[in-house]
Structure formats: C-alpha cells, structure tokens
Amino acid sequence: MNRMCITSEQLFNLLLLVFSSFFLYHAFHITEDSGLGSSASIPIMAFSVMVMASLMALGKSIFSSVRPVEKIPRAVFLVLLMILLYSLFLEEIGFLISSLVFIGVLVFAINGSRLVTSFALALLVVLVTYLVFRIVFKVMLPEGMIPEREILFYLKNLFN
Amino acid sequence: MYMLNAWVSLDYVLLTALGTLLGIYVGAIPGLSVTMAVSILISFTFSWDINNALCLMIGIYMGGVYGGSRTAILLNIPGAPAAIVTALDGYPLAKKGLAGQAIGLSTIMSVIGGFVGIAVLAVAAPAVSDFALLFQPRDYLLLGIMGITLVGALSGRSLIKGIFAGALGIGIGTVGLDPLTAEERFTFGYVELWSGISPVVVMIGLFGLTEALVQLHNLDKAMIKQKVDKIVPKLGDIKKYLPLSIQSSFIGVVIGALPGTGGEIASLMAYDHARRVTKKPEVPFGEGAKEGLIAAESSNNAAVGGAFIPMLTLGIPGDAVTAVFIGALFIHGVNPGPLLIETRPDMFWFIVGTLLLANVFLLIFGLTGIKVFSKIIQCPKGILIPIIFLLSIVGAYSIHNSVSDIWWMLAFGVMGYFMRRHGYPLSPIILGVILSHLMDENWRRAILVERNDLGAFWANLFSSPLSLTLLFIIVFVALSSTPFWRILKQKISRK
Structure with a gap:
C-alpha cells in the first residue's frame, strides 16, 4: 500500500x-x-x-518520508468519462437531452437515488438551468436534435 | 457622486442583492467556493454591461466570505477557508443551543468589518494609486514576482510546489501570439491557440471542476441539525464587542491588502489578537467565546475591502477571487492599475458603492431566512456536485460556443485534481496566468530601457529604494518558507 x-x-x-x-x-x-x-x-x-x-x-x-495519498474514488473516473462523453455528444444531441442524461446518470450513480427519481431531478435541474442561462442570460446552448427555437416561437405565440 | 451610480439604478441594486444572497448560499455550502462561483459566472456575463457584471460578482464575493460562517457555526464545517477560525468558537456556541445568537452576532460583526474595509479602500486606494505612478517597469515585474511568491508560500505546505504552480501559470499565460512581435508561443501550429488559452477556462477547470472532483472524496459526511432562534443580537452585546470588532477589522484590512493573504490569515491573526487582549473571557477561547467569533468574522469581511486595494491600484490581485475579478475587468476592457482611479474614477467609485450596497444586503439577508437556509444546506452532495459539473461545462462552452473549451476545462480540471492530491496549491496558477502579461511586458520594457544589459538592470535595481524593498520582501518571503529559516530562528533563540 x-x-x-x-x-x-x-x-x-x-x-x-x-x-x-x-x-x-x-x-x-x-x-x-x-x-x-x-x-x-x-x-x-x-x-x-x-x-x-x-x-x-x-x-x-x-x-523524505511517505505522505499518505487517498485512494481515488470510482466516482471520479465516472465523472471524467461522463464529461468526455457529454462534450463529444453535446453538439450532436443538444444541451437538453445530453444534460438530462448527464445529470440523471451522475445523480443515480453518486447519490444512489432510484433511477426514476434521479431522472426526475435531472429534468428539473436541466429545465431550471435552461431557463436561467438560455432564456434569462441569453447564453447560446447547442440545440442538437430538439428544435428549440421553433418550440420557443410556438410557446411565445400561444401567449400573444 | 460616482458612488451613487451603484444605488440609483434598480438593475444594479437588484443584481447586487441577488449576488449577495447567492454568495451567502455559495459560501455556506461546503464544496462550493466563492472563487468557483465567480469563475463560473464570469463566462455568463461576457455580453453584459460591465457594471451589471460587477454588481453580481461583488455581491457574491461579499456574501460568500460571510456565508462560510453559517455552516462553520451550524455544522462545524467551514463553508470557506476564511471561516475556519469561526468554527472554533461558533460551533461550541451552537452546541450550547446558542446557534441563533452566534449567527446574529457574526452577521453584525461581519457588516462592521465590511464597512471598515470599504472605508479604508476608499481612503487609501487613491493615495496608493498616486504612489504607484512612480513605479518603473522593473518594479511591476518585482510586484508580480512578489505576489506569486507570497501566494506560493502561503497557500500550500511547500514553497517549491507553490513556486512551480506560479511558474506554470505564467507559462500558460504566454501561450498564443506574442503581443509585441506576433511570434507564435507554444501554439504547435494550431491557429485556435493564437489567441491563447482563456483564463476563464483555466479558472473554471481549476476552481470548478477540481473542487467538485475533490468533493467526491467526502460524499458520506452527515449533516447535523441545530436549533436556531433569537437571531437579532442585543444592543448591549454589540456595544460591548464593538471595540474588539473594529480592532479586528483593521487587522483584516491590512492583511487583506497584502497580495497572497486573505480572509483566512486575517481571521487567524485577529483571533490571536483577541486572545491576547481579552483578559477574562466569559467562556474560554475554543469553547464558545464570543470574542473569538467576533474577531474572526470582523476581520475576514474587512479583508475583502483590503483585497481590492492592490487589485485596483497596482493591478496585482490579492487572492484567487480578486485574480478572477481582474480577468473579468480585462474582458470588459478595463485595465486595473495606477491609472484606473485617474482615468476611470467612475469605475473605482462604482466598485466602492457596490461594496457598500452589498454590505447593507449582507445585514438584511444575514438576519433573515435562516430556517430556509438550514434546510437548503442539507442538500446531499450527490445531487449538488453533478449540478456543479453541469454549470462548469455550460460556463466553459459559453465562452466561445466551442466544445474545445470544455476539453481545455477538463484538462485543467484533471491536472488541478492531481496537483491537489500531491500537495500543489492551485491559487498561484491562476495568479500566474493573470500576471503573466504584466510580467512579460514589464520585463521586456525594463530590459530594453537598459539596452539588454543585465548588469545595468541589476545596478539600477539596487540603486532604487523601492525596487530594493520589493526585492527584499521577495527574498524574505522565499527564505522564510525554507528549513534554513527555521534553523536560523532556533539558533537565534538559543543565544
């Protein structure tokens, strides 16, 4: 050791x-x-x-004498792998789906929540993040497979 | 008059309030740091008006330094390094059922400390700025080296590792086209690297990703519930402890103004001062002495105002957060330095005004909403950490709308994680990145003035009292972190 x-x-x-x-x-x-x-x-x-x-x-x-170094938790490798996969698929799939999968899998694996709970929580987090950064802060996020602009335009028209 | 700008616009007031509130929560939640929050936030405020961005970031800074005390008192887990000393007496007070009183007192004393820090900033900065106009290019170079050496010596256990980290930051900062000759430096033929590596990506990687990865080691720490009531302190208590609070605030502001120090060291020194001047504390220090709590909280918030002095007058960041602030100001086209107060007095007084406003919001938010707060800080890390990862990724992506920035962030995050594991401090890296441009430019100007004659450079350095003082400080800081210093001290004490 x-x-x-x-x-x-x-x-x-x-x-x-x-x-x-x-x-x-x-x-x-x-x-x-x-x-x-x-x-x-x-x-x-x-x-x-x-x-x-x-x-x-x-x-x-x-x-000099040995300085004890903590063992790297498996979660660290999982997170790094997930970030790598996320960055590879972000532009293809888009922010909403890739973030949903990213958060859902990580909460499931790290927090040990049930799969349904993890993905429900992930959905909430992704929607709040999208609302704050895309709608309020006007940060450009990759659309990918979901036609976000059309959906936003449609929703805007509903209220006009 | 310029100071009032920060108070008359509803946008500025709301953003400062939002920033302060966010800062209190960010600072309080163990694993989230002010540096992390400000680093991630910078990338989202690129397109904003600079004043809006400053309001939010100053609020977060001010709130974050205070917020760390909440969890230090309630859970014995300091939310920020500056609150480590707060836990020494704050948590014993909470265990006696006095958590509400401890939070109330720490809030009032933090606000007093904040006001002292801002007052000193407003009075001292113009004088320091005038003095800084006398600086030669070599003095700026020495100031840069001094900042990195101080941070390197103070932020880790090993000076060698601190110096390595600072030099690495300077190296990272030189990537790209040379601003004077347009020669490529470490671009390896990639056109994307011509504009260099964004300091924001480095910050998000080192302070966002690395911090969150480190937090994965402590997922199973259980949270403790405390009874919180009687938050507003008695007037008699405030009057009684006011002199100690003001003394501690002055210690905080002086320590905060030294590059490389900050709230952590300020609170330690103020705590030590409180122990020496309090002859008969009601309760011994370390067992719930209110004097210990007051000294720590007044000084760490006063250090915020102090940290802005070298940043705004010399362009030298005092700590990692002010290094991030300098990065933000550069991005928005403002160059902090001795000419800032002269050329952009509006900017200087706007910052002072926003700091004051944030301090007022600190008082309001500090004394309210504690019950909601107690519930929020019990959010499991297993949920919180994935959210930090997501925010870091979105922050990095939004800099240039490019996936390559996520990869850079990932690379710096992994590098930072392994450096932390092996005892390398990260703050000198970001300080090096921010200061590399200043050091590069001033070294070349200094040596060109001497016609490439190193002998003349040293001769002029030794004949200038200011340069000599700076050199002396660098040598002293470096030597005092080596074993030779300890041996020398032992020999002197034996005599």
Missing part, C-alpha cells in the same frame, strides 16, 4: 519534470532572437523555474 503511495507521488513529480522540460525545450525554439527582451525570455524563465522546482519536488519525494 505504502509502496503504491510513494510511486504515485514520485510518478507525478516525474511527469511534471518531463512536462516542464518539454516546454522548456520548445521555449528555446520560439524565436531566433537571442536577446534578453525577446518573446522567448519569460517562457524560458518560467519553464526553467518549473524544471528546477519539479526536480526538487521529485528529489524530496524520493528522500
């Missing part, structure tokens, strides 16, 4: 070191100008600091 924790922290610091070195290398190739006031100067300084700091953090994680 402890061995896993050490590996996790060391691995993360190592990844940060690789990440910083990669960008430091690219920072040196931003411009041909080698002057101190060139467009590459601040990026070189920033990524040099990152390389040094990540190197020190890695060294510290190797030589």
Whole structure:
C-alpha cells in the first residue's frame, strides 16, 4: 500500500519534470532572437523555474518520508468519462437531452437515488438551468436534435 | 457622486442583492467556493454591461466570505477557508443551543468589518494609486514576482510546489501570439491557440471542476441539525464587542491588502489578537467565546475591502477571487492599475458603492431566512456536485460556443485534481496566468530601457529604494518558507 503511495507521488513529480522540460525545450525554439527582451525570455524563465522546482519536488519525494495519498474514488473516473462523453455528444444531441442524461446518470450513480427519481431531478435541474442561462442570460446552448427555437416561437405565440 | 451610480439604478441594486444572497448560499455550502462561483459566472456575463457584471460578482464575493460562517457555526464545517477560525468558537456556541445568537452576532460583526474595509479602500486606494505612478517597469515585474511568491508560500505546505504552480501559470499565460512581435508561443501550429488559452477556462477547470472532483472524496459526511432562534443580537452585546470588532477589522484590512493573504490569515491573526487582549473571557477561547467569533468574522469581511486595494491600484490581485475579478475587468476592457482611479474614477467609485450596497444586503439577508437556509444546506452532495459539473461545462462552452473549451476545462480540471492530491496549491496558477502579461511586458520594457544589459538592470535595481524593498520582501518571503529559516530562528533563540 505504502509502496503504491510513494510511486504515485514520485510518478507525478516525474511527469511534471518531463512536462516542464518539454516546454522548456520548445521555449528555446520560439524565436531566433537571442536577446534578453525577446518573446522567448519569460517562457524560458518560467519553464526553467518549473524544471528546477519539479526536480526538487521529485528529489524530496524520493528522500523524505511517505505522505499518505487517498485512494481515488470510482466516482471520479465516472465523472471524467461522463464529461468526455457529454462534450463529444453535446453538439450532436443538444444541451437538453445530453444534460438530462448527464445529470440523471451522475445523480443515480453518486447519490444512489432510484433511477426514476434521479431522472426526475435531472429534468428539473436541466429545465431550471435552461431557463436561467438560455432564456434569462441569453447564453447560446447547442440545440442538437430538439428544435428549440421553433418550440420557443410556438410557446411565445400561444401567449400573444 | 460616482458612488451613487451603484444605488440609483434598480438593475444594479437588484443584481447586487441577488449576488449577495447567492454568495451567502455559495459560501455556506461546503464544496462550493466563492472563487468557483465567480469563475463560473464570469463566462455568463461576457455580453453584459460591465457594471451589471460587477454588481453580481461583488455581491457574491461579499456574501460568500460571510456565508462560510453559517455552516462553520451550524455544522462545524467551514463553508470557506476564511471561516475556519469561526468554527472554533461558533460551533461550541451552537452546541450550547446558542446557534441563533452566534449567527446574529457574526452577521453584525461581519457588516462592521465590511464597512471598515470599504472605508479604508476608499481612503487609501487613491493615495496608493498616486504612489504607484512612480513605479518603473522593473518594479511591476518585482510586484508580480512578489505576489506569486507570497501566494506560493502561503497557500500550500511547500514553497517549491507553490513556486512551480506560479511558474506554470505564467507559462500558460504566454501561450498564443506574442503581443509585441506576433511570434507564435507554444501554439504547435494550431491557429485556435493564437489567441491563447482563456483564463476563464483555466479558472473554471481549476476552481470548478477540481473542487467538485475533490468533493467526491467526502460524499458520506452527515449533516447535523441545530436549533436556531433569537437571531437579532442585543444592543448591549454589540456595544460591548464593538471595540474588539473594529480592532479586528483593521487587522483584516491590512492583511487583506497584502497580495497572497486573505480572509483566512486575517481571521487567524485577529483571533490571536483577541486572545491576547481579552483578559477574562466569559467562556474560554475554543469553547464558545464570543470574542473569538467576533474577531474572526470582523476581520475576514474587512479583508475583502483590503483585497481590492492592490487589485485596483497596482493591478496585482490579492487572492484567487480578486485574480478572477481582474480577468473579468480585462474582458470588459478595463485595465486595473495606477491609472484606473485617474482615468476611470467612475469605475473605482462604482466598485466602492457596490461594496457598500452589498454590505447593507449582507445585514438584511444575514438576519433573515435562516430556517430556509438550514434546510437548503442539507442538500446531499450527490445531487449538488453533478449540478456543479453541469454549470462548469455550460460556463466553459459559453465562452466561445466551442466544445474545445470544455476539453481545455477538463484538462485543467484533471491536472488541478492531481496537483491537489500531491500537495500543489492551485491559487498561484491562476495568479500566474493573470500576471503573466504584466510580467512579460514589464520585463521586456525594463530590459530594453537598459539596452539588454543585465548588469545595468541589476545596478539600477539596487540603486532604487523601492525596487530594493520589493526585492527584499521577495527574498524574505522565499527564505522564510525554507528549513534554513527555521534553523536560523532556533539558533537565534538559543543565544
């Protein structure tokens, strides 16, 4: 267990070191100008600091005592997967349906509510979000499969 | 006169009221932070008039700092870091059946603290601004470094990790076309990256998504119910504790004005002050001393006014929330800095007026609707967290109506989650993103003035008292966070 924790922290610091070195290398190739006031100067300084700091953090994680790291709950992976799927299908399916499925599945999985309750709650949340952001704040949200504009136009006509 | 603008328009008054009310709930619900709320909200207010956006965001900030105390008192779970100290005496008071009194007293003292903070902002900011006009480009560079070093040193357990986070923020801020030479920086041939990475996406990822992911670790914490009555405090109590409240407020405003500090440190210092000046408390500190509650609440709300001083006069954010505010002002075409008060006095006094208005609403909402509040904060996290995810996604999408912003948000959210797991603070990242432009521009101006001569740069730096002071502060902050400092202190104390 402890061995896993050490590996996790060391691995993360190592990844940060690789990440910083990669960008430091690219920072040196931003411009041909080698002057101190060139467009590459601040990026070189920033990524040099990152390389040094990540190197020190890695060294510290190797030589100091183990800091316990909590296990990642399965819900975290589920949420990340759901956000990825949501972003992939958002424009195709539209805000209303994709958000309904997104919230419904997450409330069902995370809160442990019954499926019907989860989706009823999701419907309420999505409708309130839509009303606040789309209708009041005029934020553009993808329509997808539902002809929202036509529906809104029809509803508007009903009250006129 | 400009200050009155915030009070005469019904739109501004309603938005400030709405913001304050929302802020109280956002600040109170553990897992929702003011920074998270303001970050998500920015993206929705792009198309708004700047004054409307400011009213809502200032209300949320003011309400949010106070709101954290509610759950600290009722549940022993501080809704915000600034309310950690509030829980020390607030929760013991609630356990004795005095939750209503504790909430009432904390509301009044928060409002007093708020007024002191705003008064100091109104008086001190113009003077600081005049002084800031004397700053050379190298001083701005040093101020930027000082802000990041302070936040890096104070927001985490490790200075190295704090500095890494700050440098990462600067690196992220440099992505895109260089504003001076139009050379591509880290765009890897993608035209979409020419305009850089939106700071708002970074904010939503780090403070919205990351925070919500971290909250998934504590889903099963049960909520405790408290009896809440007699909320309006007695006049005698207010009079008795007023001197301590004002002293704590001044501590709060001074600490709040230092970049990298904020309500959390302000309340700790004020609590310590209260312990020292209160010779015979009715109840010992930590067991329900009203003095402890008053010191914490007065100081953390006074720190809000203080945090606006460096932001509006120097363009240096005091904390993560004011960094988000600077981002919002930039988006709306306003550049905070020493010239703001001179060129846009209307904007400065409008902010002061809105802060005052938000403080008045804090008093109204703080003393009413507590019973409804107690029910709402018991909303299960399993329902609340998916809603935060949805709002973060909608917020990121609405920046450019583009799915790629959701992916960026996701990337920053995941990165932030793993950085938090391994003890890296996130506030320096956003501070770095916001300050990278200022530092980049001023470093290049400073070095061009010296004709690319690093020796002349250092010589002038050492010959200027202001630059030297700033450099000294940076070195001091950095050194005081290292083990060498502790060893040095031990050696001195032995002698």
